[in-house]
Amino acid sequence: MSLVAEAFVSQIAAAEPWPENATLYQQLKGEQILLSDNAASLAVQAFLQMCNLPIKVVCRANAEYMSPSGKVPFIHVGNQVVSELGPIVQFVKAKGHSLSDGLDEVQKAEMKAYMELVNNMLLTAELYLQWCDEATVGEITHARYGSPYPWPLNHILAYQKQWEIKRKMKAIGWGKKTLDQVLEDVDQCCQALSQRLGTQPYFFNKQPTELDALVFGHLYTILTTQLTNDELSEKVKNYSNLLAFCRRIEQHYFEDRGKDRLS
């Protein structure tokens, strides 16, 4: 978006408070959604929970196509549609809620750097595993991705998406990597996150920030998704403070609130 358009959107965003009927769209939870999309969606949900903003999750088969940027999840607030964690954080900030206001400049730089690390390594590794590893592709991804559509559309869409992701991997230099190298990268990333977290409850001590939401989204999804092999979740399980971190956020933000909302 050009600068003018962005300023315009923030103005509109700032004008109204957060409505009660904000909705988050993602793909079908049981049959269609994939690892990386689930991670992104969970990150956004965690972030909104941390900001205390009510959100309803709606599952649609064509969520990917509804989204303005082609990526899930996206939120529909008032008469605006915003997709992906980065723009959503900015949008929420324009409405006056922010988790990272208490950080100084150096900490903000660190937070952005760590978010890029997660996006660069964890997300790319998840995409690689889903789309470039033949075993997973054959057994899980193809079947899930095309499940809401009739034959032959389901095959065509799955192949198209796979081709697109493979092109992207090649462009950034991951095309030639083997699965072991990818897992090693994931391990390095988790090690960095674990070292940064140390013994603190959240990444920037007492208060959770969008970095915590993002890390939680990815790690929780990796830990709880069943794939053809468990190596990815094993890598994460090596770091006990990351496991404790996920459990803490889950208990604090999802179980307590969940009880209120389900009733």
Added chain:
Amino acid sequence: IVSQPAKILNFLRKQKYNADYELSAKQGADTLAYIALLEEKLLPAVLHTFWVESDNYFTVTKPWFASQIPFPLSLILPGRMSRGALNRILLTRGQPPLYHLREVEAQIYRDAKECLNLLSNRLGTSQFFFGNTPSTLDAYVFGFLAPLYKVRFPKIQLQEHLKQLSNLCRFCDDILSSYFRISLGGISPAGQDMVDANLQKLTQLVNKESNLIEKMDDNLRQSPQLPPRKLPTLKLTPAEEENNSFQRLSP
């Protein structure tokens, strides 16, 4: 033969050359995070400035590369690298709602400027990123910033922005004068020894980085107690240096 910065750094680390002895675990983690930030935010704009922006490409980058590569390749390789750079930028950044190349360009330059600001905030007034001794992160950042800072381009918006961040300029100048005996007028093009078809322009930066890291490590090894202040400056002729380093490292 080892190519690409991350692999070279890993290779050197396995050979027991490491500039990060004095970093804590957290700083090591920060290094990885900042490297990811650089690759994600700064690299597309740097690639664009060098390889896609037509004024820059045709007047500086192409003749520069072509002069170092033997004849038939000099016609093919730069074009291929330029297309590869454009491809990478479009595939990673060119998704909707950005439909036009101009919008993608605007976005990546904006990201790059933000990234430079973040680096400047992080560096503050200290000499290197983690105190007074250089580390891998300093080498990496230097590798990105120095060409941006020094090479004379016709279209220079990113360079202008960098020049306004005085602490980053001071950082580059410090490293250039301590580790490379190069006059601050311009950079001499490093020799292209690797004829890898998937070579990116970072090869040049990588040469500088690996030289820098080796020298830092040598110095650190020789004086383990004191952080070295006055470093013996080595006379650099890049091609020879590269040959020497490879002979030393290969088993």
